Amino acid sequence: MSEALHFAEHRLQETALLIMAGVYAVRLIWLMRFKAGKERQAPTGLPGTTKGKGIIYSWANIFMPWSMESARKHVLMWFQFGIFHMGVTAAIALSVIIPYAPEVLEITLITTIFQVVIVAAFIVGIMRIIRRISIPVLRAISSPDDYFSLILLTVWFFFAAFSVPNRWQEGETFLLTYFWLTAFFLIYVPFSKISHYLYYPFTRYYLGKTMGYRGVFPLRGTRRG
Amino acid sequence: MTNKKRSHQAEVLIEGMAEKLNRQIVGSLVACVHCGNCTRSCHYVLTNPDDPTFAPAYKADRIRKIFKRHFDWTGRVFPWWVGAKSIFTVEELEELKDIVFGKCTNCRRCSINCPMGVDYATFNRMMRGLLVSVGIMPEGVAVVSKDQWEIGNQMGVLPEDYIDTIEWMSEEMQSELDDPTAVIPIDKMDADIVYTINPREVKYDPRTISDAGKIFHLAGENWTMPSEGWDMTNFGLFSGDDALGGAVAGRVYEKAKELRAKKIVISECGHGYRSTRCEGPNWAGMDVEIPMESSVITMLRYVREGRIKVDKTRNTKSYTFHDSCNNARSCGLFEEPRELLNLVVTDFREMYPNRSENYCCTGGGGAMSMSEYTPLRLKSAKIKADQLIETGAEVVVTSCHNCVDGLTDLIKHYNLGMEVTQLVNMESEVNKGSGFNVSIPRRSIALSSNDFK
Numbered sequence: 211m212s213e214a215l216h217f218a219e220h221r222l223q224e225t226a227l228l229i230m231a232g233v234y235a236v237r238l239i240w241l242m243r244f245k246a247g248k249e250r251q252a253p254t255g256l257p258g259t260t261k262g263k264g265i266i267y268s269w270a271n272i273f274m275p276w277s278m279e280s281a282r283k284h285v286l287m288w289f290q291f292g293i294f295h296m297g298v299t300a301a302i303a304l305s306v307i308i309p310y311a312p313e314v315l316e317i318t319l320i321t322t323i324f325q326v327v328i329v330a331a332f333i334v335g336i337m338r339i340i341r342r343i344s345i346p347v348l349r350a351i352s353s354p355d356d357y358f359s360l361i362l363l364t365v366w367f368f369f370a371a372f373s374v375p376n377r378w379q380e381g382e383t384f385l386l387t388y389f390w391l392t393a394f395f396l397i398y399v400p401f402s403k404i405s406h407y408l409y410y411p412f413t414r415y416y417l418g419k420t421m422g423y424r425g426v427f428p429l430r431g432t433r434r435g
Numbered sequence: 436m437t438n439k440k441r442s443h444q445a446e447v448l449i450e451g452m453a454e455k456l457n458r459q460i461v462g463s464l465v466a467c468v469h470c471g472n473c474t475r476s477c478h479y480v481l482t483n484p485d486d487p488t489f490a491p492a493y494k495a496d497r498i499r500k501i502f503k504r505h506f507d508w509t510g511r512v513f514p515w516w517v518g519a520k521s522i523f524t525v526e527e528l529e530e531l532k533d534i535v536f537g538k539c540t541n542c543r544r545c546s547i548n549c550p551m552g553v554d555y556a557t558f559n560r561m562m563r564g565l566l567v568s569v570g571i572m573p574e575g576v577a578v579v580s581k582d583q584w585e586i587g588n589q590m591g592v593l594p595e596d597y598i599d600t601i602e603w604m605s606e607e608m609q610s611e612l613d614d615p616t617a618v619i620p621i622d623k624m625d626a627d628i629v630y631t632i633n634p635r636e637v638k639y640d641p642r643t644i645s646d647a648g649k650i651f652h653l654a655g656e657n658w659t660m661p662s663e664g665w666d667m668t669n670f671g672l673f674s675g676d677d678a679l680g681g682a683v684a685g686r687v688y689e690k691a692k693e694l695r696a697k698k699i700v701i702s703e704c705g706h707g708y709r710s711t712r713c714e715g716p717n718w719a720g721m722d723v724e725i726p727m728e729s730s731v732i733t734m735l736r737y738v739r740e741g742r743i744k745v746d747k748t749r750n751t752k753s754y755t756f757h758d759s760c761n762n763a764r765s766c767g768l769f770e771e772p773r774e775l776l777n778l779v780v781t782d783f784r785e786m787y788p789n790r791s792e793n794y795c796c797t798g799g800g801g802a803m804s805m806s807e808y809t810p811l812r813l814k815s816a817k818i819k820a821d822q823l824i825e826t827g828a829e830v831v832v833t834s835c836h837n838c839v840d841g842l843t844d845l846i847k848h849y850n851l852g853m854e855v856t857q858l859v860n861m862e863s864e865v866n867k868g869s870g871f872n873v874s875i876p877r878r879s880i881a882l883s884s885n886d887f888k
Contacts, residue, residue, distance in 0.1 A: 241461060241462070241465075244460075244461045245458065246457060246458040247457045247459050247717070248717065249717065250721070251713050251716045251727075252726065254712065254766045254767050255767025268552060278547065278548050279792055280475060281472075281550070283475070287472075291550075346487050347487035347490045347493070348469070348471050349487075351469045351471065353469075353516065353517050355509075403468050406467075409465055409466040410551060412462045412466075413462040413552035413554075416458065416462060417459075421547075424713060424766050425767025425768075426547075426763075430790045430791055
């Protein structure tokens with residue numbers, strides 16, 4: 211392995227990760243500095259609806275496509291969302307497995323699963339780029355960050371898919387590109403919309419807390435009459 | 436760096452935003468990923484499919500871009516990259532006014548369909564309040580807010596007119612029930628219930644007051660109405676003015692406390708129930724010890740306890756139920772109205788979707804007082820009209836005065852030929868031996884948005 215690849219796999223990733231963690235910590239401190247609104251009134255809704263249940267329901271909402279009309283009516287979109295995010299998880303995991311547990315990738319089944327998931331995510335990424343460009347309402351709400359974040363991840367998936375076998379002996383180009391993209395991704399993320407996963411627990415927590423307290427969560431199905 | 440000069444109002448608005456931001460609002464402002472899931476949940480979008488400016492995410496971004504420019508780091512350093520942009524001129528503030536007041540009823544349907552949990556209605560209301568604070572608001576909002584501040588209710592009903600109406604309805608009750616004890620007590624001390632109402636009932640539909648009075652009397656309730664602090668509606672919810680919201684709600688709580696009432700019962704009104712029951716203590720910064728409930732829950736309890744008896748065979752028309760956004764999506768009141776309605780009618784037909792997913796009547800969020808947006812409101816009401824048509828029902832029942840007006844308007848506009856009524860608007864016929872029987876629901880008075888000019 212060349213020194214450049216070793217640097218990219220280790221020092222570069224560790225530095226990028228530390229920067230990302232530091233920036234995230236600053237971001238969380240900033241968010242927590244804002245006062246949380248308080249609910250003074252007695253709870254409403256049917257007995258058995260509570261803040262706690264509302265919070266758990268809210269956090270789990272995204273895994274229950276039947277619970278939200280937007281997911282229920284567009285199940286294929288929900289599946290795309292799932293595949294895309296599984297791809298992100300797999301590609302991030304890869305950046306840890308390759309330098310610290312490369313023996314895992316000697317198991318054919320594991321590499322196959324990783325490649326299938328990441329390639330599927332890449333295809334979804336392409337579909338999402340097309341969708342964002344072609345649908346007027348999505349164009350209207352998209353900023354340069356929206357396009358760049360999506361393109362960045364899709365390109366990253368491409369190089370991740372080829373990096374899964376970790377055959378640096380046969381050429382280091384894909385691996386080098388993958389690790390440099392990962393480092394860039396880690397540093398860019400806190401400043402972009404990709405950081406939404408940092409806010410997800412908070413926004414869902416507060417919405418769930420309020421809606422649970424008021425008996426709105428869990429959402430009651432529409433129960434067609 | 437721009438050299439554009441900012442108007443004083445825009446300056447004050449931005450400073451005000453810094454004061455109003457809380458953790459929930461900031462979370463909603465930073466978490467949007469522009470996925471577009473909210474788009475298909477909004478009645479404005481569904482009826483204006485070719486106009487992307489109705490999308491909740493687009494509307495939210497008109498507020499978000501200001502937040503990003505002034506309070507968010509990427510927006511401060513690379514504004515164009517993340518769509519951050521400040522606000523400068525009065526014209527821009529007026530455009531913002533048309534969006535936050537005219538293109539959204541704060542129904543929260545987008546909020547429950549957002550995978551990230553972005554609650555657009557909350558910061559839409561925040562922006563309404565900021566615009567109101569710099570004097571930029573629809574004329575109807577200004578007029579109604581002024582009445583509620585100065586006279587104590589949002590329809591400018593004078594104290595003597597209110598008392599006269601209550602006394603008149605009291606006399607009507609006595610005559611109808613042929614019972615001299617069937618009165619509407621005013622300012623009775625230590626009552627179990629103090630009943631608070633919508634000024635619309637005083638001004639346009641006083642029979643709803645006597646209808647409720649009959650129910651209380653026949654249930655043997657120890658109740659009263661207050662001489663002041665009787666308006667449970669709250670324009671602070673619509674205008675975004677927390678000070679108004681707190682002041683109005685505070686009047687209700689203080690009067691109930693003065694009368695040593697054991698419970699505050701709120702007549703059928705979506706925003707009134709939400710404002711008094713749920714939001715008022717937060718706006719007023721008060722912990723209200725007196726329990727509060729909707730009159731729907733009160734009536735249902737009377738039936739369950741056998742204190743009043745109902746006869747569903749008296750109501751043989753076909754009925755459907757419209758969930759008021761404020762009752763349902765903000766306060767969890769779905770099942771009690773249905774249970775009560777199913778007890779008094781033989782043919783109940785659910786509309787689809789319903790409960791937390793029901794569509795707005797389009798009259799909410801103060802829309803009925805903003806006549807400049809009426810054409811847009813009525814166009815967006817097509818979704819609701821289609822819902823109603825699909826049920827095939829003759830009557831739509833709701834637990835909200837605003838919804839009564841919104842539904843009446845759209846029924847007239849789309850020639851649906853349906854009646855609109857509320858749960859309490861069931862004409863009672865006394866059976867002196869065994870309580871009262873519910874007969875045919877009386878149509879509520881249609882209200883045109885012209886009444887608010």
